[in-house]
Amino acid sequence: MQFTAMILSNAEVSPGYWRMRLTAPPEFASASPGQFVMVRVNNAIDPLLRRPFGVFDVGTHTPAHSGAAAQPYFEMLYRVVGKGTAMLSTLHETDLLDILGPLGRGFDLGDSDEEKLIVGGGVGLAPLYLLARELVKKSPVRLFAGGRTRDDILCITEFERLGVECYTATEDGSLGECGLVTEALLRRLDALQGRASIYACGPHGMLNAVANIAAQRGIPCQVSLEGYMACGVGACLGCVAPGNRHSAETPDFRCVCTEGPVFESGELKWRD
Amino acid sequence: MQFTAMILSNAEVSPGYWRMRLTAPPEFASASPGQFVMVRVNNAIDPLLRRPFGVFDVGTHTPAHSGAAAQPYFEMLYRVVGKGTAMLSTLHETDLLDILGPLGRGFDLGDSDEEKLIVGGGVGLAPLYLLARELVKKSPVRLFAGGRTRDDILCITEFERLGVECYTATEDGSLGECGLVTEALLRRLDALQGRASIYACGPHGMLNAVANIAAQRGIPCQVSLEGYMACGVGACLGCVAPGNRHSAETPDFRCVCTEGPVFESGELKWRD
Amino acid sequence: MKPDMTVNLAGMALRNPVMTASGTFGYGEEFAEYVDLETIGAFVTKGLSLKPRAGNPTPRIVETPGGMLNAIGLQNVGIDAFIQKKVPFLRSVNTPAIANFFGNTVDEYAELAGRLDQIPEVAALEVNISCPNVKQGGIVFGTDPDCAAGVVRACRAVTKKTLIVKLSPNVTDVVAMARACEDAGADCLSLINTLTGMAIDLNKRRPVLANITGGFSGPAIKPIALRMVWQVAKAVKVPIIGIGGIMNATDALEFMLAGATAVQVGTASFINPGAAQQIAADMENWLTDNGVADIKSLIGALQA
Amino acid sequence: MKPDMTVNLAGMALRNPVMTASGTFGYGEEFAEYVDLETIGAFVTKGLSLKPRAGNPTPRIVETPGGMLNAIGLQNVGIDAFIQKKVPFLRSVNTPAIANFFGNTVDEYAELAGRLDQIPEVAALEVNISCPNVKQGGIVFGTDPDCAAGVVRACRAVTKKTLIVKLSPNVTDVVAMARACEDAGADCLSLINTLTGMAIDLNKRRPVLANITGGFSGPAIKPIALRMVWQVAKAVKVPIIGIGGIMNATDALEFMLAGATAVQVGTASFINPGAAQQIAADMENWLTDNGVADIKSLIGALQA
Ligand SMILES: Cc1cc2nc3c(=O)[nH]c(=O)nc-3n(C[C@H](O)[C@H](O)[C@H](O)COP(=O)(O)OP(=O)(O)OC[C@H]3O[C@@H](n4cnc5c(N)ncnc54)[C@H](O)[C@@H]3O)c2cc1C
Ligand SMILES: Cc1cc2nc3c(=O)[nH]c(=O)nc-3n(C[C@H](O)[C@H](O)[C@H](O)COP(=O)(O)OP(=O)(O)OC[C@H]3O[C@@H](n4cnc5c(N)ncnc54)[C@H](O)[C@@H]3O)c2cc1C
Ligand SMILES: Cc1cc2nc3c(=O)[nH]c(=O)nc-3n(C[C@H](O)[C@H](O)[C@H](O)COP(=O)(O)O)c2cc1C
Ligand SMILES: Cc1cc2nc3c(=O)[nH]c(=O)nc-3n(C[C@H](O)[C@H](O)[C@H](O)COP(=O)(O)O)c2cc1C
Numbered sequence A, B: 001m002q003f004t005a006m007i008l009s010n011a012e013v014s015p016g017y018w019r020m021r022l023t024a025p026p027e028f029a030s031a032s033p034g035q036f037v038m039v040r041v042n043n044a045i046d047p048l049l050r051r052p053f054g055v056f057d058v059g060t061h062t063p064a065h066s067g068a069a070a071q072p073y074f075e076m077l078y079r080v081v082g083k084g085t086a087m088l089s090t091l092h093e094t095d096l097l098d099i100l101g102p103l104g105r106g107f108d109l110g111d112s113d114e115e116k117l118i119v120g121g122g123v124g125l126a127p128l129y130l131l132a133r134e135l136v137k138k139s140p141v142r143l144f145a146g147g148r149t150r151d152d153i154l155c156i157t158e159f160e161r162l163g164v165e166c167y168t169a170t171e172d173g174s175l176g177e178c179g180l181v182t183e184a185l186l187r188r189l190d191a192l193q194g195r196a197s198i199y200a201c202g203p204h205g206m207l208n209a210v211a212n213i214a215a216q217r218g219i220p221c222q223v224s225l226e227g228y229m230a231c232g233v234g235a236c237l238g239c240v241a242p243g244n245r246h247s248a249e250t251p252d253f254r255c256v257c258t259e260g261p262v263f264e265s266g267e268l269k270w271r272d
Numbered sequence C, D: 001m002k003p004d005m006t007v008n009l010a011g012m013a014l015r016n017p018v019m020t021a022s023g024t025f026g027y028g029e030e031f032a033e034y035v036d037l038e039t040i041g042a043f044v045t046k047g048l049s050l051k052p053r054a055g056n057p058t059p060r061i062v063e064t065p066g067g068m069l070n071a072i073g074l075q076n077v078g079i080d081a082f083i084q085k086k087v088p089f090l091r092s093v094n095t096p097a098i099a100n101f102f103g104n105t106v107d108e109y110a111e112l113a114g115r116l117d118q119i120p121e122v123a124a125l126e127v128n129i130s131c132p133n134v135k136q137g138g139i140v141f142g143t144d145p146d147c148a149a150g151v152v153r154a155c156r157a158v159t160k161k162t163l164i165v166k167l168s169p170n171v172t173d174v175v176a177m178a179r180a181c182e183d184a185g186a187d188c189l190s191l192i193n194t195l196t197g198m199a200i201d202l203n204k205r206r207p208v209l210a211n212i213t214g215g216f217s218g219p220a221i222k223p224i225a226l227r228m229v230w231q232v233a234k235a236v237k238v239p240i241i242g243i244g245g246i247m248n249a250t251d252a253l254e255f256m257l258a259g260a261t262a263v264q265v266g267t268a269s270f271i272n273p274g275a276a277q278q279i280a281a282d283m284e285n286w287l288t289d290n291g292v293a294d295i296k297s298l299i300g301a302l303q304a
């Protein structure tokens, strides 16, 4: 789906991290957690390509004054890293953006009798909030949020409001535990009684660690990948990631924008 | 001089024509009528080159509430014709623009005992307002403003407020006389008693007609030219215009940005 | 009155001159949601090889000022899977599908051309000669007139379908390349393919692309493409398809003035998946607004 | 500690690697208001010919996506006026001034090189070989290795000053051109000159430039320039000056990683007349921030 969205709000939620709410057509409400949008930052050729962002939340705003129509919206949580995201952060309420999406294959919500362990690194939390919103309806959910410093730990209050139990870890110890968030995950897995399933999004190194943990313990694990994208619709083949049978001699590439961005971790190739 | 200007106002004064007021450093006040600025429309590469605009007015704004410092400013009058001017028209108060200028050689104000005949076509009026402001201090000034239709006749009230007698002509007769503005100019020249001198800015065809009239009658005439400009400072040699000795065999080019944009019409090459 | 948008491309009648470029439109199906394929003139599939190709390691793409580099490595399903999985879709669409293909030897090119010739759903063949010739130390076929002519002759011998040869811009003399391909039997020339470029990640001190260099496309390359189309159009008799940085109807019409009979839209489809359809519609509107009854009257109509 | 910004360009010591490119910086004086010339490494003058040249009719420039085309037609004051009117200024500046020049025959090149060799204020010579050879049917010197080598040999014979040869990018094999110039006696290679491009005015149905085609420069061409610098740097021993679309310090440092010992800033000076000075300052800051003590350690340091 391609549509013109109007910005409803755009605010810095932590230094360098922004949350933007945009109008959406009613069909957008069926976006599944883990799907993404391709945003055209402006109509000029700089930046040229669309930028991919996860869907942080979807909803419908019912204006306070009676009479106004209910307005479906979606949200993005983004980090300013380069030209495109810097430009997004300068946009205001009522500015318009051309959006393509929701795109890609989202998370499989799994069985309700599993404990859901969500692992997010930095802005990797973005697609996990909508996921948590769905998961809490049926299962206990725990969030393991990691970052370099406390500024990288985002929107924990929102997760807690859903009833998610949150663990945080920062590399510099400025918030929560000092160290990697995978340590808290491991402790939880050690203590675990019943079945569990892992959902992760964040830097590739973190995903690799989580995938290895999941493989060792035989726990189902889904990860959401990033990849340099031009089209977002499976045409350019720019975004691919190596699949589990991949080697230099017999390459096996998966298309992140159409087969992913969410994959069973076992489908992909990881370093040990 | 290169400086960052803040937009103080930006308003459409006639369909497709905008007037923008920007802050300027105090030195800008000495800009002479006919000089121009090179405006960097944004920091991205689209549009890439600066855009040249005449200086419409300069002044100092003394804020109403006492205590605030007086703010020197300058104004531009521009027509939306392409990408750069379209983007300018979307800018708001407090937005910033990178400005180079004032640049080039402006009008020679001539002798005070001459009647000053100013001829402007469409947005060609832009650099003529500041000129008129100077000229009225010493001489009687008449303005001949022409355009295709009445929307192209700009800021006549402002000229009248200076004490300038204004004649207008439109090709479709929707305002003033129906026809070319040079007809009113010719009539005035016929009726003229003493000395006169002509100042013109507008489409090249109009300048050509005015230059020919001036040559026939032996009246001093200055014209302000346009030329595709990359640098505005005499380095790229993109902006040149053929001088009076120009021919295909012995080219004679004048640099519009440094030797002009204002030239004695006799210095240039015209069609008969 | 509606302007006549049809053009004739070496015997192929197109409803309008707007095609999509190889490698930017998948096998057609990927864009079905965004483009009504029956509103465009034709579409070109991703480049095919005899065997499936997995392509290059990642990163494969990077944005540059006004353009992008790609080093996909010609990933494609191969001719067999194309026939089994992609051709059925082509049958369902009433718009010519053009198969783009490449090889690393003249024999591979000829074998592919021969097999594609047998597929009724393939309306025409577009030979990508911007590939290294493994038998001649990796020199790119499309940078040497004799090598290129060899490929074209071999393909010509095995197909009666419209044979389009896609020229590389990475040459000193594109006109010499064009003439060599025309003489060797090309029905039509398409140009330009991507220029070779490179991007560097300063902080990592590495090339951005795993492949180091990549193919440069997008609006940035338009001036080069337009110049080459103009030069070639003056020099050859066969029709030309203009490609390179076409983002809108104005760009497309400029290529036609320069001498192109049709155009291909590439990178623009990434930015706006409906680009090709939009461009065709806007071109028609431009014709109407400017009182041009027949788009063919614009081909090569540049006053230069 | 302040990082060491000096580089050595074939015997010329530069305070930093940032130079301005020929044709974009006048004869130096034009930018005195915006650039403290003693903050940059060197500056290159507008290309000189034996006789003054009036240049092409207008329009001479046009903006394109991310770049511009120019067809100035090598307008310049000629060598005599250069000596009389421009050299005195060069004397007043404690920064190497490099004279760029061109001819239409090998003899013209040699005569100019000989005369420039006699001017103490000229620190080095940059030969622009992107000009047509009127004795060989107008083939551009810089597109044929033998033609180019002929020019370089003739200039080399008459000057002991640092001889920089500026390569054209409009070639199939820039490495072959670079090797030919190195073998013929070039001390240094600068690349790239402009690509050949074209722009069309749809409504007028005419080329925008009076000259029809023009030289393409600006950020759009950077990927091509970077690729060529990288290819040439691997193939030759002489130092290289990287040119093409450099807008900021990051761009400049990327060219150095690719193998350039120095860089030239061209079109960027139009957009920001103080660009060269700013880039030099920002490069130094980058070195400081990244703990790089000596900029020379970056030359060719790309991990590829
Ligand atoms: C499926 C998917 C979902 C994403 N979701 C989010 C999200 O919810 N929030 C968020 O902050 N970021 C997200 N990202 C990363 C985000 O797309 C990049 O940070 C953004 O494109 C950077 O653009 P820029 O112009 O600021 O940076 P620049 O570095 O100037 O971008 C240059 C080019 O590189 C690409 N690029 C740069 N970084 C990345 C990256 N990490 N992944 C993919 N391409 C990149 C850009 O898209 C662009 O084409 C997601 C990426 C993908 C692939
Ligand atoms: C000395 C000088 C003073 C000027 N003063 C004014 C003024 O006060 N008000 C006003 O409205 N216009 C003025 N112009 C014309 C104005 O510069 C152009 O209309 C403007 O640059 C168009 O930019 P664009 O991006 O909207 O158009 P585009 O057509 O997208 O511009 C593309 C390129 O062409 C150049 N260009 C387009 N039209 C012209 C033109 N007529 N003259 C020179 N270059 C052009 C642009 O600068 C740009 O490089 C002046 C031009 C010059 C040379
Ligand atoms: C991601 C990508 C993949 C491409 N793959 C092919 C291909 O397989 N075969 C081919 O002949 N050209 C291929 N091209 C080149 C395009 O068809 C086209 O010639 C080029 O991109 C220039 O047009 P543009 O500027 O409109 O994109 C590819 C281009 C891109 C960007
Ligand atoms: C207006 C203009 C004039 C130029 N004149 C010359 C010239 O006289 N001699 C020359 O060798 N290069 C000339 N060049 C080429 C530049 O020196 C430089 O190689 C080219 O512009 C690429 O660099 P850039 O992208 O930074 O501009 C000129 C470029 C421009 C834009």
Ligand code: FES
Residues within 6 Å of the ligand: A228, A229, A230, A231, A232, A233, A234, A235, A236, A237, A238, A239, A240, A255, A256, A257, A258
């Ligand atoms: S982004 Fe183009 S195929 Fe995935």
Ligand code: FES
Residues within 6 Å of the ligand: B228, B229, B230, B231, B232, B233, B234, B235, B236, B237, B238, B239, B240, B255, B256, B257, B258
């Ligand atoms: S605009 Fe560059 S010389 Fe006049």
